[in-house]
Amino acid sequence: MRIRPITPSLLVEELADRIAAAPRDAWVRVAFDGAPAARPEDLADALAGPLRLRGREVMRVSARDFLRPASLRLEHGRTDPDAYYDDWLDLKGLVREVLGPLGPGSSGRIVPTLWDSATDRATRAPYVTVPPGGVLLLDGGLLLGRGLPFDLTVHLWLSPGALARRTDPGLRWTLPAYARYEDEAGPVKSADVVVRADDPRHPAMVERS
Numbered sequence: 295m296r297i298r299p300i301t302p303s304l305l306v307e308e309l310a311d312r313i314a315a316a317p318r319d320a321w322v323r324v325a326f327d328g329a330p331a332a333r334p335e336d337l338a339d340a341l342a343g344p345l346r347l348r349g350r351e352v353m354r355v356s357a358r359d360f361l362r363p364a365s366l367r368l369e370h371g372r373t374d375p376d377a378y379y380d381d382w383l384d385l386k387g388l389v390r391e392v393l394g395p396l397g398p399g400s401s402g403r404i405v406p407t408l409w410d411s412a413t414d415r416a417t418r419a420p421y422v423t424v425p426p427g428g429v430l431l432l433d434g435g436l437l438l439g440r441g442l443p444f445d446l447t448v449h450l451w452l453s454p455g456a457l458a459r460r461t462d463p464g465l466r467w468t469l470p471a472y473a474r475y476e477d478e479a480g481p482v483k484s485a486d487v488v489v490r491a492d493d494p495r496h497p498a499m500v501e502r503s
Contacts, residue, residue, distance in 0.1 A: 297490060298499040305489065305497055306337070310344035312487075313446065318427040321396040321445075322350075327437040327481060328450030329472050331460035332491045335433040337450065342431060350429045353422065357434025359407035360388045364414045375470040384408065385440055393443050396430055404430075436471065439479030449485035451500065456492040 300308070316322045328334035335356060342352045361367060362384045370377040391405040402424045407417040424430070438447060452460065458469060475481065482488050488500035 296501045298501055300497055300499050302340075302495070302497060305499070306340045306344055308499075309337075309448065309487070310341055310348060313341070313429055314345060314348035314350055316445065320398060320426060321402065321424060322427075322429045323393055323396050323444045324429060324431055324446045324448065325437050325442070325444045326431065326433040326448050326450070327435065327485065328433075328491065329435050329452060329457055329461065329468075330465060331457055331462070332450035332452050333494065334435070334448075334450050336494075337448070337489075338431040338433040345429055345431075350427065351425055353404070353406065353424050353428060353430050355392055355404075355406050355430060355432045357383060357388065357432065357437065358411070359409065359417065360384045360392075361409055361411045363409065364411070367411075373467040375468055375474070378468050379436060379471040379474055383434070383436065385442065389442065392430065392432070396424060396428075397443055402426065402428070436475050436479075438481045438484050439475075446487070447485045448487040448489065449481040450489050450491040451482055453490075453492055 313322055313324060326334035326338040338354060342354060345352050361382055367377070367382050369381070387408050391408055395401050395404045403421050404424060405419055406422055407419040410417050438449065457472060461469060482500065490498040490500055
């Protein structure tokens with residue numbers, strides 16, 4: 295395994311080139327996976343413009359808009375790391391409303407948000423049709439190893455020390471869930487692209503031989 299330092303702007307350009315090179319007669323479902331401290335949403339946001347410049351329609355979706363209702367999500371309390379790992383994300387809803395409709399031979403008609411966890415109510419978002427060749431940029435945490443149908447996965451990896459240091463004090467109870475994720479899902483091995491993100495100003499590509 296080799297670590298290749300890269301500037302944030304060059305990282306975005308390299309990823310945009312890779313995504314835009316995919317066939318234009320089908321959708322491209324890209325996951326940006328990482329703990330909140332790694333801010334995967336920032337990288338997903340940064341790619342939207344460059345992909346549009348390369349002639350690709352872009353749809354931004356966040357996994358945080360596909361959480362399960364509080365009655366299910368918080369059944370074991372608000373700070374249970376195993377429940378956070380197993381029960382918070384509505385995997386079936388995400389596949390049904392977003393990932394499935396962007397699969398081969400599907401309609402391209404998706405629901406970009408499903409559940410507002412702040413109000414604990416359905417968002418009632420209208421359907422949106424993504425044209426063939428469009429790119430889904432989905433950010434979230436703990437996304438890999440769950441059988442979700444992505445075409446490209448990007449994992450933002452933090453060392454245990456950086457993860458603990460950069461995690462908001464109110465979310466430190468989630469750290470055991472991310473330790474479990476490393477052990478069970480092995481995101482550094484399973485992701486298509488791995489970015490070391492200990493210092494967001496100085497990322498590095500993790501290149502496997």
